[in-house]
Amino acid sequence: MKLRAYALQALIVVAILLTLYGLATVVAARMRGLGVEPGFGFLGQRAGFDIGDTLIDFDAADTYGRAFVVGLLNTVAVALVAIVASLLLGAVAGLGQLARNRLFARLCVAYVELFRNVPLLLQVLIVYVLLIGRLPLPHEAWHVFGDWGPDVWLSKSGLSLPWPVWSNGALILERPVLGTFTFSGGATLTPEFIAVAAALTLFTAAYIAEVVRGSVQSVSQRQREAALALGLDEAQTLRFVVVPQALRSMIPPLANQLLNLIKNSSLAVAVGYPDLVAVADTTLNQSGHAVECIAIIMVVYLFLSLLTAAIMGGWHARLLRRQGGSA
Amino acid sequence: MKIIFLLAVLLCPGLACAGKTSDAILERGQLACGVSTGVAGFSAADSKGEWRGMDVDFCRALAAAVLKDPNKVRWSPLTSQQRFTALQSGEIDVLSRNTTWTLGRDAGQGLVYAGYIFIDGQGFLVHKRSGVMSAKQLDGAEICVQTGTTTEKNLAEFARASRIRFKTLMFENLRAVLKAFFSGRCQAFTADASALASIRANDSGKPEDYVVLPERISKEPLGPVVRRGDEDWFAVVRWTLFALLEAEERGITQANVDALRARSDDPAVQRLLGVGEDVGKPLGLDREWVYRVIKAVGNYGEIFERNVGPASLLQLPRGINALPRDGGVMYAPPLR
Numbered sequence: 001m002k003l004r005a006y007a008l009q010a011l012i013v014v015a016i017l018l019t020l021y022g023l024a025t026v027v028a029a030r031m032r033g034l035g036v037e038p039g040f041g042f043l044g045q046r047a048g049f050d051i052g053d054t055l056i057d058f059d060a061a062d063t064y065g066r067a068f069v070v071g072l073l074n075t076v077a078v079a080l081v082a083i084v085a086s087l088l089l090g091a092v093a094g095l096g097q098l099a100r101n102r103l104f105a106r107l108c109v110a111y112v113e114l115f116r117n118v119p120l121l122l123q124v125l126i127v128y129v130l131l132i133g134r135l136p137l138p139h140e141a142w143h144v145f146g147d148w149g150p151d152v153w154l155s156k157s158g159l160s161l162p163w164p165v166w167s168n169g170a171l172i173l174e175r176p177v178l179g180t181f182t183f184s185g186g187a188t189l190t191p192e193f194i195a196v197a198a199a200l201t202l203f204t205a206a207y208i209a210e211v212v213r214g215s216v217q218s219v220s221q222r223q224r225e226a227a228l229a230l231g232l233d234e235a236q237t238l239r240f241v242v243v244p245q246a247l248r249s250m251i252p253p254l255a256n257q258l259l260n261l262i263k264n265s266s267l268a269v270a271v272g273y274p275d276l277v278a279v280a281d282t283t284l285n286q287s288g289h290a291v292e293c294i295a296i297i298m299v300v301y302l303f304l305s306l307l308t309a310a311i312m313g314g315w316h317a318r319l320l321r322r323q324g325g326s327a
Numbered sequence: 328m329k330i331i332f333l334l335a336v337l338l339c340p341g342l343a344c345a346g347k348t349s350d351a352i353l354e355r356g357q358l359a360c361g362v363s364t365g366v367a368g369f370s371a372a373d374s375k376g377e378w379r380g381m382d383v384d385f386c387r388a389l390a391a392a393v394l395k396d397p398n399k400v401r402w403s404p405l406t407s408q409q410r411f412t413a414l415q416s417g418e419i420d421v422l423s424r425n426t427t428w429t430l431g432r433d434a435g436q437g438l439v440y441a442g443y444i445f446i447d448g449q450g451f452l453v454h455k456r457s458g459v460m461s462a463k464q465l466d467g468a469e470i471c472v473q474t475g476t477t478t479e480k481n482l483a484e485f486a487r488a489s490r491i492r493f494k495t496l497m498f499e500n501l502r503a504v505l506k507a508f509f510s511g512r513c514q515a516f517t518a519d520a521s522a523l524a525s526i527r528a529n530d531s532g533k534p535e536d537y538v539v540l541p542e543r544i545s546k547e548p549l550g551p552v553v554r555r556g557d558e559d560w561f562a563v564v565r566w567t568l569f570a571l572l573e574a575e576e577r578g579i580t581q582a583n584v585d586a587l588r589a590r591s592d593d594p595a596v597q598r599l600l601g602v603g604e605d606v607g608k609p610l611g612l613d614r615e616w617v618y619r620v621i622k623a624v625g626n627y628g629e630i631f632e633r634n635v636g637p638a639s640l641l642q643l644p645r646g647i648n649a650l651p652r653d654g655g656v657m658y659a660p661p662l663r
């Protein structure tokens with residue numbers, strides 16, 4: 001009996017593999033017919049285009065492969081910033097909806113309803129257009145901390161701030177300097193990065209707030225009453241009794257939100273932030289290797305998502321072990 | 328959209344998709360023409376939804392030649408990302424969409440260019456208040472680019488050759504890139520000079536606040552593209568283009584085409600207008616095809632004047648796009 005079940009499963013796997021192989025062969029033959037040599041060899045070719053916003057050095061003489069790495073790092077950077085910020089904002093807005101202070105609670109509800117019901121693409125565009133429309137030109141940049149604080153400038157070119165760099169074997173703080181057109185030196189958070197990170201944060205935090213609120217409310221009211229009866233104050237009750245129990249049911253839906261956030265970061269294309277998808281689109285156009293570029297995008301998002309799911313899953317499992325319960 | 332095109336290309340069972348393009352057009356009763364999503368003077372829908380421009384007129388000419396009716400065209404507005412896949416997959420019969428002819432595209436992607444209808448060059452549009460007079464002064468500037476074109480490569484090569492550095496901002500969507508440039512996010516916008524002229528005239532709000540810099544940093548011969556593997560259709564597209572040039576050379580216009588057909592005793596004119604030697608048969612067309620084309624859209628010079636010439640919104644000089652006798656390079660081999 002067991003043997004038959006295994007044989008059947010093996011057969012299905014073989015059938016799937018054969019189908020995939022067949023598809024790949026047809027695709028490859030068709031691409032050759034169009035005069036495009038299938039395969040990933042093109043990643044070693046010279047890219048020939050520049051990328052404005054990079055975490056590692058890149059110029060037109062580098063390869064398509066390196067361009068993909070630049071795009072990947074940009075995706076990871078904007079997603080990481082947005083994950084941290086949306087977890088914080090989501091926790092505040094989620095708990096805030098339950099706050100005793102009516103005004104604050106209503107504000108939190110209003111925030112959640114507004115931001116989770118407006119399409120994300122629209123939010124990205126609105127934030128971006130506001131930023132580049134309202135910020136001053138580089139020559140009239142705002143000196144964020146005035147003349148006495150650190151040298152931070154805000155303008156249409158973004159947020160320019162001092163950044164440590166290696167110079168002659170010593171770590172020095174390099175300040176942004178205004179050139180003919182814009183700032184150079186130091187580090188710059190471009191309006192594109194800020195717009196994508198901010199919109200992702202505001203959008204995802206609205207969902208996270210709901211997850212937080214739901215999980216907290218699912219903790220029995222009697223637990224809360226018991227804690228108060230034991231002499232814990234409101235904050236201590238939340239910290240030692242409610243949140244630890246709420247976390248158990250919170251983590252799986254939270255993981256979903258983070259996965260959504262990572263994938264939603266591809267909307268960066270709309271405002272010209274050079275994330276993985278933007279770089280892949282440019283490469284696709286330059287090289288004609290559409291299938292390979294889309295395969296790379298798929299594999300990278302799959303990997304990032306599985307990684308996030310694994311981290312969240314690990315956290316959840318540890319929590320369950322420590323608390324000795326089951327979700 | 329892109330994914331659907333892609334699947335269509337991939338799942339085409341080999342030869343079945345190549346087929347005879349002309350037959351497919353006749354059967355469908357419509358020419359499927361790929362145009363841009365809106366570049367004034369080349370292909371853009373006007374306030375009534377009517378498509379206008381040089382590339383549009385060329386598709387009308389093709390429809391007049393093959394289907395005997397310049398209005399039997401199905402327009403497919405395509406982004407620069409979608410355009411080649413749409414053609415490869417058979418979604419459109421011809422791509423007439425300010426597309427630059429390069430070796431890589433002509434030989435490496437299953438496409439073939441039928442010729443050039445407009446010769447352009449990449450330039451820079453800047454804010455007048457910046458005081459920049461030459462592209463070489465843009466060292467260190469942030470430059471907005473629309474991706475999916477040869478533009479970003481040309482820009483990188485120009486920077487390298489001139490030993491200057493740019494910060495490149497790449498946008499996929501034309502509206503987004505224009506918003507970024509006009510709001511001052513970047514100091515210059517680079518694209519084909521004809522497109523810049525059109526944008527300065529139509530999208531800037533105040534054309535006098537913007538300048539197109541004099542440098543042309545690339546060669547951009549724009550022309551219609553067809554799929555590789557159907558030489559008959561390729562020939563029809565290519566010779567329709569030549570017929571427009573030949574008509575201008577012979578002085579045949581939309582206005583005088585009927586009179587010339589009735590009265591001209593010039594054998595070259597007679598041949599062209601279907602009263603002399605048959606120039607339709609070798610292409611699989613009837614003998615009056617050129618007559619219909621000129622009647623529908625006029626000759627090349629008229630198409631140029633109407634859409635992009637000095638009297639139009641774009642006000643582009645004829646320049647290199649003139650006939651050889653006027654110092655240009657628009658040359659047609661003999662139609663006989």
